[in-house]
Amino acid sequence: xxxxxxxxxxxxxxxxGVDGLDGTPTIVSxxxxxxxxxxxxxxxxxxxxxxxxxxVVESGRLRKLQWAGGDDYVLVFxxxxxxxxxxxxxxxxxxxxxxxxxxxxxxxxxxxxHEMGVLTPDVFNWHNWYSMTRSDRQRQSFIxxxxxxxxxAAYEGYNxxxxxxxxxxCYDVPEINDELVAGAELIAESxxxxxxxxxxxELLTAYPRxxxxxxxxxxxxxxxxxxxxxxxxxxxxxxxIVGHTRQDNPIRRGNVICQNVLRNSRQREGGEAVxxxxxxxxxxxxxxxxxxxxxxxxxLPAEKSA
Numbered sequence: 001x002x003x004x005x006x007x008x009x010x011x012x013x014x015x016x017g018v019d020g021l022d023g024t025p026t027i028v029s030x031x032x033x034x035x036x037x038x039x040x041x042x043x044x045x046x047x048x049x050x051x052x053x054x055x056v057v058e059s060g061r062l063r064k065l066q067w068a069g070g071d072d073y074v075l076v077f078x079x080x081x082x083x084x085x086x087x088x089x090x091x092x093x094x095x096x097x098x099x100x101x102x103x104x105x106x107x108x109x110x111x112x113x114h115e116m117g118v119l120t121p122d123v124f125n126w127h128n129w130y131s132m133t134r135s136d137r138q139r140q141s142f143i144x145x146x147x148x149x150x151x152x153a154a155y156e157g158y159n160x161x162x163x164x165x166x167x168x169x170c171y172d173v174p175e176i177n178d179e180l181v182a183g184a185e186l187i188a189e190s191x192x193x194x195x196x197x198x199x200x201x202e203l204l205t206a207y208p209r210x211x212x213x214x215x216x217x218x219x220x221x222x223x224x225x226x227x228x229x230x231x232x233x234x235x236x237x238x239x240x241i242v243g244h245t246r247q248d249n250p251i252r253r254g255n256v257i258c259q260n261v262l263r264n265s266r267q268r269e270g271g272e273a274v275x276x277x278x279x280x281x282x283x284x285x286x287x288x289x290x291x292x293x294x295x296x297x298x299x300l301p302a303e304k305s306a
Contacts, residue, residue, distance in 0.1 A: 002081075002092060002109060002145040007099045010149035014105035016174045017156025018074055021105055025071060027157050027277040028056050031078035031164065031243025032260040034114070035085025035130065037094065039262045041065060043272035046285040050293040053276070053285070057098070065094060067101035075102070076155055078243045078259065079112025079164025079226065088130040099150055109151045111180055112164035112244065113218070113226045116211065118142050119187050120200040136192045146184040153180040153210050153225050158279040159239060159300060165228040166242040166256060168221070171209065176225065179207045219244075230258045239300065241275055241282075250275060250284040252298050257282065 013020030018027060028047065033040045044065060048055040056073045060066040069075065077095055082088045099107045109115070117124055117131030118139055126132045134142070145151045153176045154163040161173060183203045190199040203211045212227065214220030219229035230245035235254045243260040250259045250273055257275065265271030265287075273286035283297045 002096060002099075002142050002151060007148070007150065008104045009147075010105040012149075012174050012177070015149035015152060016154075016177055018158060019156065021071075021074070023071060024158075024279055025069075025074045025106065027074045027076060027162075028069075029076040029078050029162055029241055029259060029275045029277070030262075032080040032112070032246075032262055033077070033082075033085070033091050034080055034263060035082055035088040035091055036262050036266070037085070037087035037090040039265055039272050040091065040094070042287060043262065043274050046272070046274055046287060046293045047276070049291075050285055050295065052295070064097070067098050067107075069102065069106065071103050071106070073106065075107045076162045077107075077109045078162055078241065079110045080114045080243060081109065081112070083114045083117070083126070083129040083131050084263070105149070107150070108155050108162075109145070110155060110162055110164045111146075111151055111153050111210070111226050115142070115151065116226050119184060120203060120211070122197040122200050123204070139191055140188060143184045143188045146181055151180075152177045157241070157277050159277060159282060160257070161238060161240050163225050163240055163242055165219075165223065165226055165230075165244040166233060166237065166240040167209065167225050167228065168232065168234040168237050170238045171225075176209055179210050183207045183211055230256070241277075249273070249286065250296075252300075255300070257298060259284075261286075 044057050047053040056069040057065040058068040081091050118134050121132050154173045156173045190196045210224050212224035214222040218227050221232040233256050239255040241257045246260050248264050261273050269289040270287040276283050283295050
């Protein structure tokens with residue numbers, strides 16, 4: 001799962017942020033696809049359907065999305081690719097295809113709580129969801145994607161950091177990505193052995209900033225970067241773009257924008273959206289009920305949080 005197959009490994013600094021790449025590529029982000037491939041497709045094609053943007057992907061043979069962004073874009077899948085929806089395999093195939101087709105470091109997946117389910121299935125009771133039914137080999141393949149720098153805990157943009165649920169306190173992106181790698185390596189050593197379930201539990205306390213749970217739902221104020229609920233984000237939190245907590249539209253509270261809108265878009269015509277970041281701006285591109293694409297530019301403080 002998410003091995004990237006023939007994609008080249010991406011080391012720091014390109015693993016950790018856009019400053020590690022050549023040029024100033026525009027960053028496009030989408031979160032919480034949850035196996036909803038048709039909705040994700042409509043969201044990713046918003047750039048093609050807006051006159052001021054070049055496409056990041058385009059529809060190719062058999063209507064499969066292909067990379068169209070060259071070196072000019074970075075595409076961040078901001079966690080929770082899987083579970084809930086009916087097209088989990090199709091979503092994983094899409095991401096793997098784009099990782100292979102794009103220049104190295106130009107497609108990223110941040111580590112969401114449902115990706116955590118692949119690493120630590122015995123921690124959760126999610127019955128027959130996709131994450132719970134991965135084979136040992138598929139779990140190892142996901143760990144390889146972490147080791148190769150395609151899956152990260154956080155990714156540093158121009159003005160914000162991308163993380164699935166985010167953190168209330170400031171954090172160092174390379175450091176927290178190293179913690180994800182270290183935790184994944186621990187799991188890799190135990191997969192298929194009698195210690196697998198025990199090591200999964202150990203991760204929660206060994207690397208709490210990444211794997212930590214808090215409260216009955218796991219989403220409490222002390223939860224890790226894959227689990228924190230948006231309602232607990234502090235007013236002085238570092239600038240971030242997160243998903244995880246469902247919204248009707250992308251919204252900003254304080255320094256943090258939440259972009260998790262795909263599941264709610266199923267309840268109405270339109271609503272699918274991505275966020276687009278350049279060094280100067282952050283904007284949402286969203287579909288209207290008639291299929292047209294509107295742009296909303298977010299206002300952010302002039303300086304990053306320390």
